[in-house]
Amino acid sequence: MMEVYLTIGAFAAGALLTGVVMRFLRKFRYKTLLEEAEKETEVIRKDKMLEVKERYLHLKTELEKQGSARNMKLQASEAKLKQREMIFNQRQEEVQRKVAETEAVKESLNNQLQLIERKKQELEKLHQQEIVYLETISGLSAGEARERLTESLKDEAKTNAASYINEIMEDAKMTANKEAKKIVIKSIQRVATETAIENSVTVFHLDSDEIKGRVIGREGRNIRALESATGIEIIVDDTPEAIILSGFDPVRREVARLALHQLVQDGRIHPARIEEVVGKVRKQVDEEIVETGKRTVIDLGVHGLHPELIRMIGKMKYRSSYGQNLLQHARETANLCAVMAAELGLNPKKARRAGLLHDIGKVPDDEPELPHAALGMKLCEKYKEKPDICNAVGAHHDEIEMQTLLAPVVQVCDAISGARPGARREIVEAYLKRLNDLEELAMTYPGVVKTYAIQAGRELRVIVGADKIDDKDTESLSIEIAKKIQDEMTYPGQVKITVIRETRAVSYAK
Numbered sequence: 001m002m003e004v005y006l007t008i009g010a011f012a013a014g015a016l017l018t019g020v021v022m023r024f025l026r027k028f029r030y031k032t033l034l035e036e037a038e039k040e041t042e043v044i045r046k047d048k049m050l051e052v053k054e055r056y057l058h059l060k061t062e063l064e065k066q067g068s069a070r071n072m073k074l075q076a077s078e079a080k081l082k083q084r085e086m087i088f089n090q091r092q093e094e095v096q097r098k099v100a101e102t103e104a105v106k107e108s109l110n111n112q113l114q115l116i117e118r119k120k121q122e123l124e125k126l127h128q129q130e131i132v133y134l135e136t137i138s139g140l141s142a143g144e145a146r147e148r149l150t151e152s153l154k155d156e157a158k159t160n161a162a163s164y165i166n167e168i169m170e171d172a173k174m175t176a177n178k179e180a181k182k183i184v185i186k187s188i189q190r191v192a193t194e195t196a197i198e199n200s201v202t203v204f205h206l207d208s209d210e211i212k213g214r215v216i217g218r219e220g221r222n223i224r225a226l227e228s229a230t231g232i233e234i235i236v237d238d239t240p241e242a243i244i245l246s247g248f249d250p251v252r253r254e255v256a257r258l259a260l261h262q263l264v265q266d267g268r269i270h271p272a273r274i275e276e277v278v279g280k281v282r283k284q285v286d287e288e289i290v291e292t293g294k295r296t297v298i299d300l301g302v303h304g305l306h307p308e309l310i311r312m313i314g315k316m317k318y319r320s321s322y323g324q325n326l327l328q329h330a331r332e333t334a335n336l337c338a339v340m341a342a343e344l345g346l347n348p349k350k351a352r353r354a355g356l357l358h359d360i361g362k363v364p365d366d367e368p369e370l371p372h373a374a375l376g377m378k379l380c381e382k383y384k385e386k387p388d389i390c391n392a393v394g395a396h397h398d399e400i401e402m403q404t405l406l407a408p409v410v411q412v413c414d415a416i417s418g419a420r421p422g423a424r425r426e427i428v429e430a431y432l433k434r435l436n437d438l439e440e441l442a443m444t445y446p447g448v449v450k451t452y453a454i455q456a457g458r459e460l461r462v463i464v465g466a467d468k469i470d471d472k473d474t475e476s477l478s479i480e481i482a483k484k485i486q487d488e489m490t491y492p493g494q495v496k497i498t499v500i501r502e503t504r505a506v507s508y509a510k
Helices: 003-139 143-174 178-193 210-216 217-228 251-266 271-300 307-318 324-344 347-355 372-382 387-394 407-418 427-442 469-486
Strands: 199-207 233-235 242-248 448-454 460-462 496-501
Touching: 199 251, 199 387, 210 217, 210 448, 210 469, 217 233, 217 251, 217 271, 233 372, 242 251, 242 271, 242 448, 251 307, 271 307, 271 347, 307 324, 307 347, 307 372, 324 347, 324 407, 387 407, 427 448, 427 460, 427 469, 460 469, 469 496
Parallel strands: 460 496
Antiparallel strands: 199 242, 233 242, 448 460
16 A cells, blocks of 8 residues: 555656656747747848838939939029020010111101102102193194004004914914814804704594494593503594594504504403503514614614613604604714714714714603703713713703814704705794794893894894893893793793894994
């Protein structure tokens, strides 16, 4: 038992000793770590102090540099300000000097003007004295001396004019060939006249009057169907063995005529049959139009035309211009243009082409509010014809300015084709009445002396008195006459009103 207590005491003493030793070692270790930490802290502090000092020195250096740079800039700015102040002062002094000089010049000019005015008055007095003195010496008045001087100047002017005329004649001889062509063309233009009447009805002949009832149908249904299908007014009146087809479109009239012919021959006339026949005939006419156009351009040797222009040429077959078949007129004009162009040394192929196309504006697919010459020019431009061809088409009635010699050739040949005997028909009484009405209408205006209706009533020339109307009023007069003609008269195409005002001085040498 005792041994047990001793053993337990020994264990307890050993454990106590071990704890004391362990506490001592732990304390020693803590002290060592603390010392090491203090040493490391001191090292870090010294490093940080060095880093702070270096940064401080660097910032100080930078601030010193910036301060010196700012000082330099301030010094430069002060120098510039001083320099500008000096320049400003110099300019101000210069302006003051110039103002003073200007005032001096102004005063000098005023003095000179006063002096000039005095000199002028003195010269006027001397001039009057010289005139009196010269009149006394020469025995002539100022008016007589002026007349003699005028006579001498006239003689000198006549001599100079004679020399100028000789120079002009020499120059004219050099260009005689070209001028001769222009004179020939202008001469033909003056003598070529044309008369006209529009044709807008077609007469369809019947074998007997019994067919009229079948054409009209029960309660007029057949004639209504025919008018609706063709767009042509069908007039069934008391005219024996005839039906009148009325309409402004010649192709529609032809379709109506052919359709009516087939219906009468077939004998079956009812609305359904009418629509069927009109459709077939319209297709046949369209094909014939294209074929006619192709055959025409081949016969005339005109190549490269647009298909649409060829179709319009074919439509001319069904159009009458003032009673003359338009296609025949176009062919005739084309051949005349080629002959005349060859005689004048121009290109006959271009002339034939322009002659064929000159009335293409009379057969448009729509109905624009344009003269046929201007419309024809637009169609030619649309289908890529050359500018000289387009100008010739547009200028053949003087609606635009002629730019080449081809244009007057087309105008002349158009007039020749229309004015040749038998080419066109006209009711003489109606034609003369229209011309007289034109002239009388213009004579109703004050100041009008004479009136002349020319170019088959397409142009009205009004001569006014120079002492009654001035140049400004002539324009308003032409506008008023044109408006009155447009409101009160019926005429084909358009009428050109030319107001002429001239002053004439007439003397007789005895």
